[in-house]
Amino acid sequence: MSLFKKSAIPVIGLALVASIAVAGSHGAGPHDAAIKARQSQMKLYAFNLGMLGAMAKGEMEYNAETAAGAAENLAKLSTMSMAAAWPQGSDNSAVDGTRALPAIWEKYPDIVEKSKAMSEAAATLADVAGTDLDALRGAIGDVGKACGGCHKPYRAEES
């Protein structure tokens, strides 16, 4: 009996540590799906901006059709209804795996205004991206500014 007692404690302890480690490594938080969804939206932004930016930088030859398509995607992405991907309590002080600051949920009207600025900038880009390279170059800057509009106050620095 005494043998069991001695060995049981570390075994139970190990099991506890293991379960915490599993929870930690899988990040099994209540908002994982929502965080993944909104980060996927950001990745789609980045993918489409990548083509437009490569043309603007002169790294990729300008193609009116590709540019118009990518800019159209941005405009669509920016008008998607994504509120459900930003549930209360999915900020970086409550859960892992996100740099979203709690201020997002405290200043909601500002978020609405800034996302409107984003869709407007994206719509303008979509209007002109297929015209020519200069038009694309002229309009993509405002999209970057609109991205920064939210990234500046509402996203934590990388830690």
Place this chain on the structure above:
Amino acid sequence: MSPLFRWIIALGLAGFAAFWLLTWPDRLPDDALAGLTGDVARGERVFLAGGCASCHAARDAKDEARLVLAGGQRFPSAFGTFLAPNISPDPTHGIGTWSAMDLANAMLRGVSPEGAHYYPAFPYTSYTHVTAQDVTDLHAYLATLPATNTPSQPHEISFPFTIRRGLGLWKHLYATDDWVLTGDLTPEQTRGRYLVEGPGHCGECHTARDLFGGLQRDAWLTGAPTPDGKGKIPGISPAQLDWSESDIAYYLETGFTPDFDAAGGHMASVILNTAQLPASDRAAIAAYLKALPAPGD
């Protein structure tokens, strides 16, 4: 009075006199701006390169509101929290009565018109490189901005850092006119060095500080913790940043990284300035960053 006591008083007085002399505010020579006249358009370029609005306008200000330099932004540090003052042309609450020479002494020497040392949260350690002509142009430009009568708020710091005179010693340790990057530079790299080490004051955030808040110039632009200690400011020397020159210039124009993430945090404010600079200035900054020593150099 015992001889010992007399000695102690004498030593104390000598020590105080030495402190007073060593911490004397070092103003520019009276003729530092002689013969120069300010140009408003060129001054705007200095204003953008210097990032004045990033700290002196309201933090979330955009477009026209970024020209209202009412102050009030808070800057936490290991020594307390500094509050940016009103530098609008208001004669009472701003700097409307300042001469170009007052501005030059503030920016190049960190000394106020009254002869007090400024805290180096105001990056005169970088602005010291700004040319006399650029200060004069900036002075002309600042006078064209809207005045606001928002009072400047006091810094939230505690003793002994409240003794401004002590900053005279700090300046002896850390304020220098020397460039960090020396050697043969192309005209473009030289312009980039001026922008980065001077008005752009990039090193003030991207270089780590020592115990007393001085920049570690031997770890120039290799990254630092954020002043609140919660995050990190990335290194931007070739050892940390492998972006091409056009990547860097494009980032400074649009805020897009090569992966098309978009700049956030305080850097998003910086981009609002650099986006308005001539493309040649963004290219010069990129050329300078690439000219910094790479690992193994």
